[in-house]
Amino acid sequence: MPTVLITGASRGLGLEFARQYRADGWDVIATCRDPVHAPDLVATGAEAHALDVTDDAALAALGRALAGRPIDVLINNAGIFPLQGPDGAFGDLPVAPWMDTLRTNLVAPWKVAETFVANLQAAERPVLATISSLFGSVGASSMPGIVIYASSKAGANMVIKALSIELGPRGITCLALNPGWVKTDMGGPHAQLDPEESIAGLRRVIAQATPSDNGRFYGHDGQEVPW
Ligand SMILES: NC(=O)c1ccc[n+]([C@@H]2O[C@H](COP(=O)([O-])OP(=O)(O)OC[C@H]3O[C@@H](n4cnc5c(N)ncnc54)[C@H](OP(=O)(O)O)[C@@H]3O)[C@@H](O)[C@H]2O)c1
Numbered sequence: 514m515p516t517v518l519i520t521g522a523s524r525g526l527g528l529e530f531a532r533q534y535r536a537d538g539w540d541v542i543a544t545c546r547d548p549v550h551a552p553d554l555v556a557t558g559a560e561a562h563a564l565d566v567t568d569d570a571a572l573a574a575l576g577r578a579l580a581g582r583p584i585d586v587l588i589n590n591a592g593i594f595p596l597q598g599p600d601g602a603f604g605d606l607p608v609a610p611w612m613d614t615l616r617t618n619l620v621a622p623w624k625v626a627e628t629f630v631a632n633l634q635a636a637e638r639p640v641l642a643t644i645s646s647l648f649g650s651v652g653a654s655s656m657p658g659i660v661i662y663a664s665s666k667a668g669a670n671m672v673i674k675a676l677s678i679e680l681g682p683r684g685i686t687c688l689a690l691n692p693g694w695v696k697t698d699m700g701g702p703h704a705q706l707d708p709e710e711s712i713a714g715l716r717r718v719i720a721q722a723t724p725s726d727n728g729r730f731y732g733h734d735g736q737e738v739p740w
Pocket residue numbers: 520521522523524525526527545546547564565566567589590591592593594617644645646647691692693694695696697698699700701704
């Protein structure tokens with residue numbers, strides 16, 4: 514059976530990825546900050562590992578623990594969306610949450626890729642999927658008050674493109690994925706999509722990906738998203 518590694522799988526979209534891949538019989542390596550307090554994840558039967566994606570030492574330790582295991586699909590899912598004020602706090606935007614957000618949403622996907630590149634290369638048709646957002650699309654951007662999150666995802670898009678340039682020649686297909694607006698703690702109860710639908714769509718995109726998709730940005734509906 515193929516193997517998927519998912520970051521940030523304690524709840525929300527990461528948990529739904531774990532559920533659906535497990536239901537299909539995949540070996541699921543699910544990482545989250547605190548597996549002891551992630552009963553929903555444990556209930557999926559996934560192999561749970563503790564990982565804060567901003568903790569380089571923990572990442573290196575997990576890399577050593579998983580050395581030699583092929584990973585067919587790696588999903589950079591962990592992310593944060595700090596609330597800004599109603600007007601985006603223009604003129605008084607706090608720097609610390611901005612730095613934390615860049616560390617989690619932009620830097621960590623690159624460090625995760627560096628850590629598990631050998632595992633991906635050991636698989637037959639490996640895919641590295643990073644969850645971006647329509648808010649990260651410079652072309653589609655129109656909403657005020659979200660510059661911290663939007664800039665982190667726009668930067669993540671460049672990171673994904675850079676990964677595709679580095680890793681495409683090594684046979685790894687790198688994708689940016691937009692899940693849509695989904696009912697999770699982050700998306701809130703008024704979002705348009707249920708996690709089941711969004712993740713079923715993203716899994717289809719991942720399953721159908723070929724090397725010609727390397728460095729592309731897709732939505733859960735399979736449509737290409739403007740950078
Ligand atoms: N929901 C949407 O509408 C939507 C739309 C576009 C993009 N996205 C993206 O989709 C991804 C998942 O979002 P979601 O809606 O599932 O959000 P969520 O419900 O807030 O869940 C976020 C997940 O990320 C984990 N996480 C946060 N920081 C982490 C860190 N430093 N190390 C490890 N795990 C960390 C959280 O773990 P803890 O439980 O430990 O906090 C949690 O499992 C994110 O990248 C998000 O930006 C979501």
